[in-house]
Amino acid sequence: MLGSTGSLAGVRVLDLTDDRAIYAGKLLGDLGASVLRLEPPEGDPLRRRGPTHNGESLWHAFFASSRSHARPESDIEAILALASSADILIDCGRLRSAQISPGDLLDANPALVVVDVSSFGPDGPWADYQAPALVAEALGGVAATSGDSDTPPLKLFGDQYAFIAGVYAAIAALAALRHARETGAGQIVSLAVHEALASVLEHVLMWAWFDDQLPFGAGSAGAFLPRQGSLHWSRAYQVMQANGGAIMITPTPDFQAQLAWLVEEDAHDDLLDPKYAEPENIVLLIERSMDALRRWTATKDVEPFFHEAQRRHHPYGWVMPIPEVAANPQLEARDWWTDYPLGEQTVKGPGPPYRMADTPAQIGGDPSRPEPASAEQILNEIGWAD
Amino acid sequence: MPDETRHSPRPLDGIRVLDFTHVLAGPFCTRVLGDLGADIVKVATNSRPATGGGPESPYYTMWNRNKRLLQLNLARPEAQQIARDLAAKADIIIDNFSVGVLDRWGLDWHSVAQTNPGVISIAMSGMGSSGPWASYVTFAPTIHALAGLTYLTGVPGRNDIGVGFSYNDHMAGLHAATALLAALEARRATGRGQRIDMSQFEVGVGFSGPALLDWFANGVAAEPIANDPPWRIAAPHNTYPCAGEDRWIAIAVETDQQWQSLRALLGDPAWARNAEFDSADGRWQRRAELDAQLTSWTARQDPYDLMQRCQQAGVPAGVVQTGEDLTQRDPQLQHTNFFFEHDDPHPTFGPINGDRLPLRFSKTDAAQYRRPQIFGESNTTILSDWLSMSAEQVQSAAAEGIVE
Numbered sequence: 202m203l204g205s206t207g208s209l210a211g212v213r214v215l216d217l218t219d220d221r222a223i224y225a226g227k228l229l230g231d232l233g234a235s236v237l238r239l240e241p242p243e244g245d246p247l248r249r250r251g252p253t254h255n256g257e258s259l260w261h262a263f264f265a266s267s268r269s270h271a272r273p274e275s276d277i278e279a280i281l282a283l284a285s286s287a288d289i290l291i292d293c294g295r296l297r298s299a300q301i302s303p304g305d306l307l308d309a310n311p312a313l314v315v316v317d318v319s320s321f322g323p324d325g326p327w328a329d330y331q332a333p334a335l336v337a338e339a340l341g342g343v344a345a346t347s348g349d350s351d352t353p354p355l356k357l358f359g360d361q362y363a364f365i366a367g368v369y370a371a372i373a374a375l376a377a378l379r380h381a382r383e384t385g386a387g388q389i390v391s392l393a394v395h396e397a398l399a400s401v402l403e404h405v406l407m408w409a410w411f412d413d414q415l416p417f418g419a420g421s422a423g424a425f426l427p428r429q430g431s432l433h434w435s436r437a438y439q440v441m442q443a444n445g446g447a448i449m450i451t452p453t454p455d456f457q458a459q460l461a462w463l464v465e466e467d468a469h470d471d472l473l474d475p476k477y478a479e480p481e482n483i484v485l486l487i488e489r490s491m492d493a494l495r496r497w498t499a500t501k502d503v504e505p506f507f508h509e510a511q512r513r514h515h516p517y518g519w520v521m522p523i524p525e526v527a528a529n530p531q532l533e534a535r536d537w538w539t540d541y542p543l544g545e546q547t548v549k550g551p552g553p554p555y556r557m558a559d560t561p562a563q564i565g566g567d568p569s570r571p572e573p574a575s576a577e578q579i580l581n582e583i584g585w586a587d
Numbered sequence: 588m589p590d591e592t593r594h595s596p597r598p599l600d601g602i603r604v605l606d607f608t609h610v611l612a613g614p615f616c617t618r619v620l621g622d623l624g625a626d627i628v629k630v631a632t633n634s635r636p637a638t639g640g641g642p643e644s645p646y647y648t649m650w651n652r653n654k655r656l657l658q659l660n661l662a663r664p665e666a667q668q669i670a671r672d673l674a675a676k677a678d679i680i681i682d683n684f685s686v687g688v689l690d691r692w693g694l695d696w697h698s699v700a701q702t703n704p705g706v707i708s709i710a711m712s713g714m715g716s717s718g719p720w721a722s723y724v725t726f727a728p729t730i731h732a733l734a735g736l737t738y739l740t741g742v743p744g745r746n747d748i749g750v751g752f753s754y755n756d757h758m759a760g761l762h763a764a765t766a767l768l769a770a771l772e773a774r775r776a777t778g779r780g781q782r783i784d785m786s787q788f789e790v791g792v793g794f795s796g797p798a799l800l801d802w803f804a805n806g807v808a809a810e811p812i813a814n815d816p817p818w819r820i821a822a823p824h825n826t827y828p829c830a831g832e833d834r835w836i837a838i839a840v841e842t843d844q845q846w847q848s849l850r851a852l853l854g855d856p857a858w859a860r861n862a863e864f865d866s867a868d869g870r871w872q873r874r875a876e877l878d879a880q881l882t883s884w885t886a887r888q889d890p891y892d893l894m895q896r897c898q899q900a901g902v903p904a905g906v907v908q909t910g911e912d913l914t915q916r917d918p919q920l921q922h923t924n925f926f927f928e929h930d931d932p933h934p935t936f937g938p939i940n941g942d943r944l945p946l947r948f949s950k951t952d953a954a955q956y957r958r959p960q961i962f963g964e965s966n967t968t969i970l971s972d973w974l975s976m977s978a979e980q981v982q983s984a985a986a987e988g989i990v991e
Contacts (some may be wrong), residue, residue: 202734202897207773208769208772209769209773210773210776212772213774221704228762232766232769233769250818251817251818252798252800252804252807252818254800254801259795259797263796263800264796288905312923313968322922322923322947325919325922325923326918326919326922327898327918327919328919329898330737330905332903332905333841333903335816335825335826335837335839335903336837336838336905337921338837338839339826339835339837339906339907339908340905340906340917342912343752344826344835345835345907345908345909346751346789346909347750347751347752348741348748348751348971349745352742352816353813353825353826353827353828354826354837355826355963356739356814357740357750357754358795358798358811358812359739359795359796359798359817360817361754361836364758365758365761368761368762368765369761369945369946370756371765372761372768372946373946373948375768375771375772376598376768377598377948379599379768379771379948380596380598380951382772382775384596386950388948388949388950388951389948389949390942390945390946390949391947391949392945394944395919395945396920396925398941399913399920399942399945400942400944400945401752401754401761402910403727403753403754403756403757404753405910406913406914406942407646408910409910409913409914410914410939417643424911424915425911425912427833428751429751430747431728431737431747431750434752438726438728440732440737440746440747440749442747442973445736447732447747448732448805449728449729449731449732449737451726451728453726463632471641475641490664508764511720511722511723511724514724516713516725516726516729518725518728518729518731518732518733518737519732520746520749521731521732521733522735522738522810523739523795523798523799523808524802524808524889525749526733526734526735526792527803529733530719531715531719531720531723532789532792534717534718535715535718535789537789541800548800548803548804549799549800549803549804550791550799550800550803551796551799552789552793553786553794554789554790554793555762555764555789556715556784556785557769557770557773557781557783558696558781558783559779560769560770560773560781
């Protein structure tokens with residue numbers, strides 16, 4: 202039975218989300234919570250999102266896994282009944298559409314945690330703007346730093362904004378749940394996807410605030426770094442071409458060990474020149490090192506090169522397309538892949554993102570399409586009636 | 588961290604975290620836990636280089652607020668004993684070292700749990716604690732490459748673009764925080780802590796979830812598609828140049844109604860009246876033509892003004908905002924006070940800014956921020972609070988080079 206084992210066994214979660222926070226329910230369900238996804242009375246549009254297999258959505262199978270599904274005859278009646286029995290409710294505007302106040306839900310169930318996920322927050326000049334993935338990633342700062350100088354700014358592949366907002370929503374739910382456990386007091390936690398995206402940009406805000414402190418800071422170019430393909434802001438990581446594929450190369454964190462390897466293979470150019478040891482030449486050292494590495498990498502076969510680098514503790518990364526990710530020996534050895542329910546069958550997919558020694562995370566759930574049901578029927582079916 | 592100036596409760600009040608993390612992934616996890624109210628003691632050591640920069644570097648400053656900093660010379664057995672004593676008082680121990688480093692100091696979960704059975708430890712290594720690649724070393728660009736994110740984020744025919752920032756570091760940190768919060772809930776029921784093995788690689792591979800299911804179910808290998816939406820058709824759906832240097836706007840038309848609204852904004856030109864554009868399939872088939880037409884339209888316009896007009900007409904659109912835009916122009920982030928200046932100037936940098944935790948709690952306000960510490964600011968208070976050491980004992984340990 203869902204919600205009977207795992208770290209969050211016994212925690213009840215009512216999932217009213219759309220794509221922006223659907224991942225939160227997966228994370229909580231993987232960890233053992235009893236998660237009920239209450240589909241809209243007209244059905245869940247995310248069941249139509251590609252890719253598909255035999256007419257069933259693989260997108261839905263992944264993001265809506267590890268939970269039960271119900272479809273209410275009456276949205277308002279079902280939400281009110283289920284929220285009174287839940288520990289956590291995660292919403293993306295459905296309460297507002299149903300004209301239900303989160304405060305009223307807390308009056309009925311004072312320990313309830315309501316996580317209110319919206320694109321921009323409850324108010325402000327952009328509060329009513331529409332922000333599907335591409336727009337969200339543009340406004341949130343993701344696209345400006347992804348892409349190359351000869352391409353448009355790019356969104357990340359897949360629905361990464363859903364992963365970002367979803368994991369923050371899970372954190373919000375669990376942090377507020379802890380407070381409720383300690384005090385008996387639930388609360389409302391608001392999460393704006395726009396802020397969530399702006400918080401995970403690594404160097405971008407640093408560049409705006411510390412550009413005069415960085416050896417290769419923006420200076421006169423302005424307080425942002427234009428997109429530059431795979432070249433890292435430090436200029437010391439970049440994807441390079443080898444025989445048989447691409448590989449991410451970096452001389453960090455141990456420049457001396459990298460130099461010794463280049464010397465060993467007589468590929469070091471002039472990098473032994475003492476001038477590169479001078480602190481004021483750090484940028485020149487990085488640039489010349491990357492030039493030498495680029496020429497050297499072009500002579501290598503990618504697979505043995507990657508493993509030899511890692512044997513020497515250099516953090517190179519072989520650029521893998523999906524079929525090679527799927528065949529990765531590390532993931533196989535750790536028995537990481539798991540089966541996702543899909544209609545009457547299962548399909549292989551990613552395992553949980555962590556291994557809890559005593560209360561292991563587990564992916565499962567029942568994705569079958571629910572028939573319309575009354576609030577009472579849903580409560581009894583899910584086992585929340587008591 | 589304990590602070591008598593704070594009055595409102597926070598969700599993780601009373602939780603002690605012993606933090607051995609460095610660079611970004613681990614520090615971002617403990618930054619979130621600190622924002623939520625946990626008492627974070629970050630242990631720095633001279634026995635290994637400060638990858639990512641030390642406490643007086645901008646990079647460190649970005650990820651280490653709401654923590655106290657203890658500098659121990661962990662090459663010394665006495666310092667290792669202090670670390671073990673701290674571990675005996677901790678609710679959570681976290682590291683993102685390579686596998687085995689904490690074990691050598693007697694700080695592995697099994698050793699600590701002998702005297703502190705409620706302790707939760709999480710090891711955020713690159714590849715996890717087992718498997719043929721367990722010793723492989725990674726930074727976020729390594730994970731992006733191995734996990735398929737580099738290959739897939741790009742334009743057709745290119746395999747060398749990828750994610751332009753250390754995405755997986757942030758996400759590994761957030762997933763670690765999720766696991767730790769779940770383990771705290773499990774401990775509430777059992778009284779026992781546990782060990783968590785996190786592979787940052789496995790975190791990253793999960794972000795291609797639907798693409799991997801598509802491969803396993805259908806044998807279809809996803810390819811880079813620029814700004815097209817994956818697995819569905821929508822057009823126009825791209826970023827388009829605007830007036831100004833390297834200014835762009837994203838426009839994402841996903842319904843026929845949005846197309847009709849955009850057509851009206853365009854002034855209903857003759858080319859847009861082509862009946863083929865009335866359907867999603869027709870627009871998809873001729874999306875290159877649509878992109879060219881939109882480019883000629885957007886190129887003369889201010890991106891913010893155009894965004895506003897699109898949004899008011901019901902067309903999803905957004906300026907491609909840079910860090911400068913986010914921090915200086917974005918009216919929504921200004922409205923929500925997303926950025927702030929620390930009350931206490933940094934000893935090296937003077938006034939410094941921060942971005943708030945993007946969670947607004949109605950009862951346990953998390954918006955309480957203490958600036959990042961530098962060496963020597965917190966040694967005495969940490970050792971007093973956690974181990975009841977006197978100022979004289981701390982001074983003695985410092986004189987002997989145990990505490991630095």
